[in-house]
Amino acid sequence: CLICLEGNAAPGFQGIRQYTGPVYGDGNSYNLPTQELYNAFSPIDPRRGHTILDIEAFIAAQTDPSSITYAIGAGGHTGYYNNKYIKRQGEIGLPDNDLTSPVNYRVIRYADVLLMAAEAHFHLGNNQTAQQLVNQVRVRAGVPGIPVQSLNDIYKERRFELSGEGHRFFDLVRTGQAAQFIDGFVTGKHELFPIPQVEIDLAGGNWQQHSGY
Template sequence: CDQWLDIEPEYAQDAENFFNTEEDFQRAVIGVYDLMQTNYLQIWIGEIASDNSIAGGESVNDTQGLHEIDNMVHGGVNNELRDVMRFNYSGIARANFIFENQDKLDFPAKERLLAEVSFIRAYFYFTLVNYFGDMPLIVDRRISINEVTQVERTPKEQIYAQIEQDLDRAIEVLPWTNPEVGRITKGAAMALKGKVLLYQQKFSEAAQVLDELITTNQAGYALFTDMNNMWLAINQNTSEDVFTIQHSGLQGGDYGCLVCLQGNPAPGFHAIRNYVGPLYGDGNSYNLPTQNLYDFFGNDPRREVTILDLEAFIAAQPNPSDISFAIGGGGHTGYYNNKYIKRNDERGLPDDDLTSPLNYRAIRFADVLLMAAEAFAQTGNDSRARTELNKVRQRAGVPDITSSGTQLLEDIYSERRLELSGEGYRFWDLVRTGKAAEAISGFQVGKHELFPIPQVEIDLAGGRWSQNPGY
């Protein structure tokens, strides 16, 4: 009677025999894209770890990992860092699953799909290298549960080599534009490659690829002119979007599974606690900009674009006394992230704290120009550096920079903070330019450049990896 036990799962596709049609490939690729939607962690950690913002929230225990990162007391037990590692490797595993099966079938769109997947895998590895340094490099196949304890950390140079190789493939194959909005394009791959090179201090190569992007520019990238409104949902996927991670408010969600969301949870988390009033929605008062950041802007018009000064906003409303809000026990600065914030007419489906339709601009054209400026400045081409830098400043309506040499470089760094604060890059900019220790209180040189690998991940991999220095 044992043959009665041979039953198959019904209406289900088996992972070991999956890639049989083009549709199967197409669907698996969507699975890789999906993991990019965990970018909320990037917006939080990139800002909270820096001098730009504090963790906030309901109490100091609310998402404790962020509070520890905020105070530079993070250690090997940290849920958010563990999520970074888990989500990025999950994306990598999904990408590798496709490469493992890439020879099963041929069809016209295959090369493009594989190039998109290459790009996304590069993005995941780039995130891992930034956070943790050397990490196991697993390429083109999945590993089994028995192999896990034999995997070593790969020197980050090798990982970078793989990232560049993957991006080169994407640059070569992908079109400048894709009618399907949200698909990775050649421009995105060039921009990410420029960023990857910049982070490795390969300035001339970075300058080269970014120059090519800016000058060839067959996608028509340009700075969005209406700077004050460019963060509204209606102004998404514009000419400024080079590499954008897409979100939608059309699917509900709950706190039980943030990785399952199609919406962007960051805007709701950033929003004002118990807020009742015009324009904004209410939220969890996370990732609150600091006074230091506010002051840094001086009179730069980008201050209001970047930071919501709540008291000032309320005072300017017709009936200020009708507006109410609460302060979380996790800290209060009076400021809120005004780029990624829940607004009343940009709510997703319930729970709308989690389902904002706001896309995450992982690399926008202003960033491309500033990265190019930096690369040019680092390679002695100050005039070209000023050109790219001043494009950004002109859009903001502030005077051109005329400095050169080291001062120009400093001006570019400072411009990055003015232009890009609130978007999750600040900590990495401080680290890669060696300015973290002076900017971040509690930052220890030689330690905090990298985050600790979650101790449990070291244990689960057999306990043989050494922890990052200082942890």
Template sequence: FFSCEDYVDYEASEGYTIVADDYFKTSADYEAALIGTYDVLQWNIYSIMIGDIASDNSLCGGESATDVVGLQKIDDMIHDPVNDQLTSTWKWMYEGINRANYLVENKDKMQFSRKAELYGEVEFLRAYFYFELVKIFGDVPLFTTSRLTAGDSATLSRSPKADVYSQIEKDLQAAIAVLPASKSTDGRATSFTAHALLGKVYLYQNKFDEAANILEPLIGLYTLPDNPQDVFLTSGENGPEAVFEVQHSKNSNWWDWGFPQGSEGSFGIIHHGIRGYNGTVYAAGWSFNLPSKDLFDAYANGDKRKKTAVLDIVAWAAETGAEYTSAYEHTGYYNHKYIPRAGSSAAQQELNYENNYRAIRYADVLLMAAEANNRKSNSEDTKAQNYLNQVRARAFGDDSKASSSTGTALTSEIWEERRLELAMEGHRFFDLVRTGEASTKISGFVAGKHEVFPIPQTEIDISGLIQNSGY
């Protein structure tokens, strides 16, 4: 059994060196390069974990205070520019952008029937990667016409986040114009997927009128399964609530501890496993990202999402006779949405869990649309109530918790509903920052500093980038 620190960092670009003159000879070459760009989505595990660990939703956990120090420091709000998890996230997202830009560089080499649609997917993916970067780091280097090479490092500068957001919007609008409404293959971007991501991008910029307009066509196109827990089982993947899921499979026998996130399975899942577990249903793991008592207690009686989001390991052990050992910062709770389940992995067990990441769900779309309609210039609170109440009705099985609030009271209810509905999915910290609540909800949060994370020190040293304030 490997510790979560027993692997080395992977220089992603080394595994993706292709000479364009020898490639892009057929449409199949373009399709293969596109799949390579999608692959990077599977690597992005840390920003998802940070979205809860940095918030009031969870504690870092692990084996000890020195287990994955970068995450421990983020949990305690004492993180600095030397942080392996932030550095990896930066490198991986720019690797995705590089792969997208490689396709852009070679766009005019040939024509083929699916070309416009394929480049719509490229634009969606580049927007996705840049959105991850801008919400984590703020101002970041922006390049769109070619790959970044080693020789370009010293020439980099950070573009204002407004410019980065403008490019994200441009890419998503272009994707919407050419992508089909329905997906040809699970995990592929569609016009509706791009609508949803653009709605979120608008929401992060307080562009509520634009968010309401772009999200409206999605209402009614998806449904909410009666039991929210079903959404997070293998049988619920790519189901009626799925707007966009990052695909994972246990079927590949390839794995490499030097590049643990590079298998087709999800490397993130093992992080959430029960430490020292011996029992049924679940599998042992590394006990990170432990839900807090504050989150557990936030759910009202009868809310089905409580057991969906949180496994009470003490109660489970008492009920089933399962055994476990206490993790560092043991809360008694585990992330039930992304927990290792028995039989859900193969080959190298820790690296090949098949659980998809539910990047955008319909419940998220409904709550984004509710907030946008509530906060836009001419608010439509009746519509906002309707969207909020659809989410609550699924959670409680009836309309007993329907809201009739308006104005800022309704805004607060929507924000709290996002916490309960999307708990342990990587959204909480970023929601608290964008709504201005972080300094009152997160212990140790320093306003004017912690809204963004530090630029990795390696990028400061190599490229001379200016560091974020306070770091």
């Protein structure tokens, strides 16, 4: 199994289902950005386009839109795809191309480090330093700086900068906001995933299941 040895399966999972056309390869239409996320970005923020592919706008901009087709996945359709992790045409010839991609999974980025530092400085009362760090990220992205007057300003910047990279759930959990933003989230339970029962059994019952499961 090549997924066990090399590459990154995320572009295959998050690509456009049964897509035929230029630029992109096909995929499974998982992890779809929402309209709410799209609207949250400023229209002048270049990160919106780098993060979110508006599939209908993309098709309309092509020289032969009628030649482009795609299907809607079982998980529904928002009209948007995670542009950071979509398989490109040049990857289609790879062995087992649905499961491997040369696109690296971004475990940590310098912008993430800057925003973590900004959050820490704000907690310490170093608001000016926090603002400088946030705006270092924004200026690099090509958007104007902002006043940082609350932790929420930093949380929002993390969302804009790191969307689609796997941080949002954990940011919401650690900041105590998960129940506010995630439908069906139960505080005191869903912060952790359940331990598989087979693992508890193999441990001779010495492991205690997480609360609520």
